[in-house]
Amino acid sequence: MEKSLVLLLLLTPFVGFLFNVFFGKKAGKNISGILGTISVIVSFAISIYFFMQINQTGKPIQIKLFDWISVSNLKIDFGILLDQLSLLWLLFVTGIGSLIHLYSISYMHDDENMHKFFAYLNLFIFFMITLVVGSNLLVMFIGWEGVGLCSYLLIGFWYKNQDYNDAAKKAFIMNRIGDLGFLIGIFIIGSLFTTIDFVDLKETVLGGTNNGKTLLLSIATLCLFIGATGKSAQLPLYTWLPDAMAGPTPVSALIHAATMVTAGIFMITRMNFLFDLTPYIQEIIAVVGATTAIVAASIGLLQNDIKKVLAYSTVSQLGLMFLALGLGAYNVAVFHVITHAFFKACLFLGSGSVIHALHGEQDMRKMGGLRKIMPITFATMLISTLAISGVFPFAGFWSKDEILMVAFQNHHVVYAKVLWIVASIASIMTAFYMFRLMYLTFFRDFRGTEEQKNHLHESPSLITVPLIILAVLATIGGIINLPGSNWLNHFLEPILVKKHEHHALGSQEYMLMAIALFGAVIGIVWAYFKYIKQTFVPKQDSEINGFYKTIYNKYYVDEFYTFLIVKPLNSISNFFRTTLEPALGNVVYGLGVITNEIGNKGKKLQSGSIGFYLFAFVLGVCAIIIYLFLAKNII
Numbered sequence: 001m002e003k004s005l006v007l008l009l010l011l012t013p014f015v016g017f018l019f020n021v022f023f024g025k026k027a028g029k030n031i032s033g034i035l036g037t038i039s040v041i042v043s044f045a046i047s048i049y050f051f052m053q054i055n056q057t058g059k060p061i062q063i064k065l066f067d068w069i070s071v072s073n074l075k076i077d078f079g080i081l082l083d084q085l086s087l088l089w090l091l092f093v094t095g096i097g098s099l100i101h102l103y104s105i106s107y108m109h110d111d112e113n114m115h116k117f118f119a120y121l122n123l124f125i126f127f128m129i130t131l132v133v134g135s136n137l138l139v140m141f142i143g144w145e146g147v148g149l150c151s152y153l154l155i156g157f158w159y160k161n162q163d164y165n166d167a168a169k170k171a172f173i174m175n176r177i178g179d180l181g182f183l184i185g186i187f188i189i190g191s192l193f194t195t196i197d198f199v200d201l202k203e204t205v206l207g208g209t210n211n212g213k214t215l216l217l218s219i220a221t222l223c224l225f226i227g228a229t230g231k232s233a234q235l236p237l238y239t240w241l242p243d244a245m246a247g248p249t250p251v252s253a254l255i256h257a258a259t260m261v262t263a264g265i266f267m268i269t270r271m272n273f274l275f276d277l278t279p280y281i282q283e284i285i286a287v288v289g290a291t292t293a294i295v296a297a298s299i300g301l302l303q304n305d306i307k308k309v310l311a312y313s314t315v316s317q318l319g320l321m322f323l324a325l326g327l328g329a330y331n332v333a334v335f336h337v338i339t340h341a342f343f344k345a346c347l348f349l350g351s352g353s354v355i356h357a358l359h360g361e362q363d364m365r366k367m368g369g370l371r372k373i374m375p376i377t378f379a380t381m382l383i384s385t386l387a388i389s390g391v392f393p394f395a396g397f398w399s400k401d402e403i404l405m406v407a408f409q410n411h412h413v414v415y416a417k418v419l420w421i422v423a424s425i426a427s428i429m430t431a432f433y434m435f436r437l438m439y440l441t442f443f444r445d446f447r448g449t450e451e452q453k454n455h456l457h458e459s460p461s462l463i464t465v466p467l468i469i470l471a472v473l474a475t476i477g478g479i480i481n482l483p484g485s486n487w488l489n490h491f492l493e494p495i496l497v498k499k500h501e502h503h504a505l506g507s508q509e510y511m512l513m514a515i516a517l518f519g520a521v522i523g524i525v526w527a528y529f530k531y532i533k534q535t536f537v538p539k540q541d542s543e544i545n546g547f548y549k550t551i552y553n554k555y556y557v558d559e560f561y562t563f564l565i566v567k568p569l570n571s572i573s574n575f576f577r578t579t580l581e582p583a584l585g586n587v588v589y590g591l592g593v594i595t596n597e598i599g600n601k602g603k604k605l606q607s608g609s610i611g612f613y614l615f616a617f618v619l620g621v622c623a624i625i626i627y628l629f630l631a632k633n634i635i
Contacts, residue, residue, distance in 0.1 A: 002061055002063065003063050005046055005049070005050070006061070006063055006080050006082065006133070008042070008043075008046060009043050009046040009047065009050075009090075009129065009133075010043075010080075010126070010129055010130065010133065011126075012039045012040075012042045012043050013039050013040055013043055013122045013123070013125040013126040013129065014122070014123070014126040015039060016035055016036045016038075016039030016040070016118070016119075016122035017119050017120075017122040017123040017126060019032075019035055019036075020032050020035070020036055020115045020116070020118045020119035020122065021116075021119045024114075024115025024116070024118065024119060025115050027115070029109060029114045029115070030105070032114060032115040032118050032119075033101070033104065033105035033108075033109075033114065033118055034105065036101055036118035036119075036121060036122050037098065037101035037102050037105065037118075039122055039125075040094055040097045040098045040101050040122070040125050041094075041098045043090075043094045043125065043129065044091075044094035044095050044097070044098050047087065047090040047091050047094050047095075048091070050082050050087055050090075051087045051090075051091060054082065054083065054084060054087055055491070058494065060081060060082060060083035060084075060494075061080075061081070061082040061083075062079065062080070062081055062082075062135060062199065063079060063080040063082075063135075064077045064078075064079045064135075065077070065078045065079060065080065066078050068138075069138075073194050074190055074194050074195070075195075076136060076138055076196060076197075077135065077136070077197070078139060079134075079135035079136065079139065079197070080133050080134070080135055081133060081134070081135040081198060081199070082133060083494070083495065084491050084492055084494055084495050085266070085269060085270060085334070085492065085495045086132045086133050088334065088338065088491075088492075089132040089262075089266055090129065090132055090133070092258065092259075092338060092341045092342075093125065093128050093129065093132065093258075093259050094125065094129070096253075096254070096258050096259070096341055096342075096345050096470070097121075097125050097128075097254060097259070099345070099349075099466035099469060099470065100121075100250050100253050100254045100258075100345065100349070100466065101118070101121060101250075102462060102465070102466055103250055103253075103349055103352075103462060103463055103466045104117065104118070104121065104248075104250040105462055106459070106460050106462035106463050107248070107249065107250055107352055107356060107463060108248060108250070111248075113157075116157075117154075117157060117248065120150055120153045120154050120157070121154070121250075121251075121254065123146070123150050123153075124146075124147055124150035124151075124154070124254070124255060124260075126146070127142075127143045127145075127146025127147045127149075127150060128143060128146075128147050128259055128260065128263075129143070130142055130143035130146060131143025131144055131146070131147060131263060131266075132266065135197060135198060135199070136195075136196045136197040136198060137186045137189065137190075137196040137198075138186065138196060140267065140270075141182065141183065141186065144179065144182065144227075144231065144263060144267075145179065147255070147259075147260045147263065148172065148175045148176075148179065148231070148260075149172075150255070151171055151172075151175070151244065151255050151256070151260060152168050152169075152171060152172040153168075154247045154248070154251040154255060155167050155168040155171055155243075155244045155246055155247040155251065156168030156169075156246070156247070157247055157248055157251070158246075158247075158248070161246075163246065164246040164247070166243075167240075167243040167244060167245075167246040167247075168246070168247075170239075170240050170243055171240040171241075171243065171244050174230060174237050174239070174240040175230045175231060175237075175240065176230075177226075177230055177237060178226055178227045178228070178229055178230015178231055178237055179227060179230060179231075181222075181223040181224070181225075181226030181227045181230070182223065182224060182226070182227025182228075182230075182267075183227075184223045185220045185221070185222075185223030185224040185226075185227065188216055188219060188220040188223065189201070189220050189274075192213055192216055192217070192220070193205075198270060198271075201271075201273070201274070202273050202497075205273050205274060205277070206273065206497065214277070214278070217274065217277055217278055218278045218280060218281055220274070221271070221274055221275050221277075221278045221281045222278075222281050222284070224267065224268065224271060224274075225268070225281060225284070225285055227264070227267070228263075228264030228265070228267055228268055228322075229264065229288070230264075231260065231261065231263045231264045232261050232262065232263065232264030232265060232318050232321075232322070233261055233314070233315050233318060234264070234288055234289065234292045234315075234318065234319065234322055235288055235291055235292045235295065236557075238292060238296065238315050239554075239557055239558055239561065241256060241261065241311055241314065241315055242308050242311040242312060242315070242554075244256050244311070245305070245307040245308055245310075245311050248352075249307065249348060249349065249351060249352030249355060250349070250352065252307060252310070252311070252348045252352075253344075253345045253348035253349050253352070254345070256311070256314065257310070257314050257340075257341075257344040257345055257347075257348050258340075258341040258344060258345045259341070261314065261318060262318075262321075262337045262340075262341070264318075264322075265318075265321050265322070265325065265333055265334070265337055266337075268285070268325050268330075269325070269330045269333065269334060269495070269496075270495075272330050272495070272496055272497060272498075273497045275325075276328065276497055276498055279412070282325075282326045282327070282328060283326060283413055284326070285322055285325055285326035286322070286323050286325075286326025286327050286413060286416075286419060287326070287419070288319075288322060288326075289318075289319045289320065289321070289322025289323035289324075289325070289326055290319065290320075290323045290407075290419045290422045290423055290426075291319070291422070292315060292316070292318070292319030292322065293316045293317075293319030293320050293323065293422070293423055293426040294316075294319075294422050294423075294425055294426040294429070295555070296312045296313075296315035296316035296319060296426075297312070297313070297316040297425075297426040297429035297430055297433070298429060298551060299312050299551060299554050299555070300312035300313055300316065300429070300430075300433040301429060301432065301433050301436075301551065302538070302544075302548060302551050302552045303433075303552075304363055304364050304365055304538050305362045305363060305364070306351045306354065306355070306362050306363075306364050306367075306437060306441065307348070307351055307355075307362055309364075309433060309434075309436075309437050310344070310347055310348055310351060310437075312433075313344075313347075313388065313430060313433070313434065314344060316426055316429075316430060317336070317340050317344070317388070317430075319426070320336060320400065320403050320423060320426070320427075321333045321336050321337060321340075321403075323403060323407060323419060323423055324336065324403045324406060326413075327406050327407060327410050327412075327413065327416065327419075328412075328498060329402075329403070329406040330492070330495075330496055331481075331488060331489050331492045331496060332399070332402045332403055332406055333403075334488070334492060335398075335399045335402060335480070335481045335488055336399035336400060336402075336403060338399075338477065338480065338488075339387070339395035339396055339398070339399040339474070339477045339478060340388075340396070340399070342384075342387070342395055342470055342473040342474040342477045343383075343384035343385075343387040343388050343394075343395060343396055343470070343474035343477075344384075344388070345470050346380055346381070346383075346384040346467055346470035346471055346473075346474055347381060347384045347385070347388070349463070349466060349467055349470065350377050350380055350381035350384065350467055351381075352463070353374065353377040353459040353463050353464070353467065354367065354370065354374070354377060354441060356459055356463065357370070357373075357374060357377075357455075357456055357457055357458075357459065358448060358452055358456070359452065359455065361448060361452065364437065364440040364441055364538075365440070365447065365537055365538055365540075366447050366448045366449075366452075367440060367441045367442075367446070367447060367448065368440060368441065368442075368443065368444050368445055368446050368447045368448075369442070369443070369444060369445050369446035369447075370441060370442045370446070370456070371442040371443060373456045373457070373458065374442075374456075374457075374458045374459070375458065376458060376459075376464045376467065376468065377458065377459060377464070377467065378442050379471070380464075380467040380468060380470070380471035381438065381442075381467075382438060382442075383471040383474055383475055384470070384471060384474045385434045385435060385437070385438050387474040387475070387477075388430060388434055389427075389430060389431035389434055389435070389520045389523065389524065390427055390430075390431065390516055390517065390519075390520045391431075391517070391520050391521075391524075392513075392517055393475075393478070394474060394475055394478070395473070395474050395475065395476070395477030395478040396474070396478075397478065397516075397517070398478030398481065398482065399478065399481070400427060400516070401512070401513055401516045402481070403423065404420060404423055404424060404427070404512060404516050405509060405512050405513075407419045407420035407423055408420040408512055409508075424515070424516070424519055427516065427519055427520065427523075428519040428520070428522055428523045429523065430523065431519070431520040431521075431522070431523025431524050431527075432523035432524070432526050432527045433527075434523075435523065435524045435527035435528065436527045436530075436531055439527060439528070439531040439532055440531060440537075440538075443531075443532060444532070444535065447537070483505050483509075484505075
């Protein structure tokens with residue numbers, strides 16, 4: 001029964017993918033969209049069933065599907081592991097995935113390749129489920145690579161635009177860099193412990209058989225972290241994510257906000273028992289996370305593309321999650337992953353609703369005044385903006401505040417207070433640029449064209465219903481880990497080696513909550529005075545100068561990578577193509593010419609003269625005799 005349900009959970013989205021590939025175009029847009037959505041809803045329903053079962057029993061479900069690889073004493077099964085961590089991810093991957101599929105039926109209805117779009121979405125859900133439920137690192141790696149492939153396909157979905165193709169290739173290549181690190185980490189772990197199964201690894205590590213392996217363990221966990229930086233867009237492999245906004249908006253909501261980009265957090269949390277043994281690597285993770293959070297937040301301050309603002313906010317929020325991971329607060333990172341999935345999916349889908357109403361316009365300088373025309377979109381995005389800004393009592397307040405609290409109260413990392421300051425500044429910036437987005441998009445007068453103004457309208461119910469559901473979750477989502485109840489912390493206890501200490505709220509905790517809330521208010525008021533009171537509208541690109549231009553151009557990181565990596569590689573490639581390859585070709589061609597000439601000369605010896613052949617025979621026999629009796633004695 002359990003095995004059948006697990007297979008149904010895993011394969012139903014794959015069946016939806018196959019249907020849309022082979023029959024979607026003939027079936028029509030509505031059928032392909034509906035069946036694609038139902039396939040994910042089925043997986044969501046099964047996830048709920050298993051969640052309720054494990055929440056009640058506390059026992060994980062392990063299923064071995066078949067023997068896979070056996071090399072010497074390393075044996076790898078293709079197996080499934082359903083435990084507390086995998087089920088949390090399954091719930092929001094399939095739950096939010098169902099809402100986004102439903103949203104896409106309306107959003108993508110006018111696209112001629114809608115069946116292909118749903119095929120890719122279903123394939124992504126299949127690979128994301130594989131990543132989450134795999135019982136070992138290699139099965140996880142299959143899902144890991146699969147979601148990367150789907151990301152590439154969906155970013156470049158509108159392939160007739162070359163810029164979108166370039167963005168897809170950039171995402172694919174930068175993720176391959178991280179994936180190489182992940183793969184090396186898997187090899188090292190396999191060689192150290194002769195297993196890569198999660199349960200066996202945990203038992204082996206806790207059994208104390210890692211003595212003398214600290215250096216290799218540090219290298220392995222560093223490689224795993226490099227894999228996470230690629231998939232979860234952390235410094236220095238973060239620049240692909242903002243460009244990934246080239247894909248349709250539902251893709252941004254599902255893959256590049258709520259699910260795939262959290263795979264790095266999932267993997268590190270899954271391997272928490274290894275990372276706990278390498279505190280120096282944990283410190284690197286914390287520093288990289290905090291740095292990413294503030295760098296991405298500062299870039300978001302001046303972006304004018306509504307999706308780019310949300311993209312940089314995603315990178316920044318992921319940075320806060322990695323800060324929590326680096327400080328050993330895995331449960332806090334997971335908490336923020338869940339609440340972030342609620343409000344960020346809502347924000348992306350809300351931006352899609354705005355873009356849909358403006359017929360593709362994404363520049364906030366050409367928006368404004370949409371509050372009364374699109375009341376549902378406005379209300380849901382406002383709720384999610386309050387949540388991401390950390391305003392009480394919305395979901396983001398509880399999860400982000402806990403990350404800041406962990407940073408402030410950490411006594412193991414000497415510069416933890418510095419990390420707290422950096423994260424607090426990033427949070428203030430978040431409140432500013434998110435309300436900047438709201439004020440420029442929904443308040444004051446409309447700044448677009450008359451044609452756009454005449455066609456403004458609220459989006460249909462297939463778009464607004466998912467927005468409403470996500471807004472509700474962004475409001476109440478914090479209840480899963482409220483101080484005092486800490487349900488999520490207790491639920492994750494079997495997964496985490498180091499138990500989370502439950503502190504009663506004292507004066508210091510209330511002070512930190514007040515500081516965090518005050519910081520959010522500062523960001524909101526700052527944006528209000530600049531964009532409402534002073535009626536400021538961002539300048540055109542050509543008018544931006546000074547340090548503002550540096551921030552607007554994302555600190556020229558892409559240009560630096562182009563100078564440091566892309567141009568040298570192109571130069572080397574051109575050298576091989578224009579110089580070395582023709583030279584080698586001439587060498588090979590010359591050898592062919594010489595061979596032909598030797599052949600042409602040699603064939604003249606085949607004259608048909610028996611006397612000449614006998615003469616050659618005698619010479620050969622003489623040469624053999626000389627070698628055998630004379631040359632051999634001399635040697």
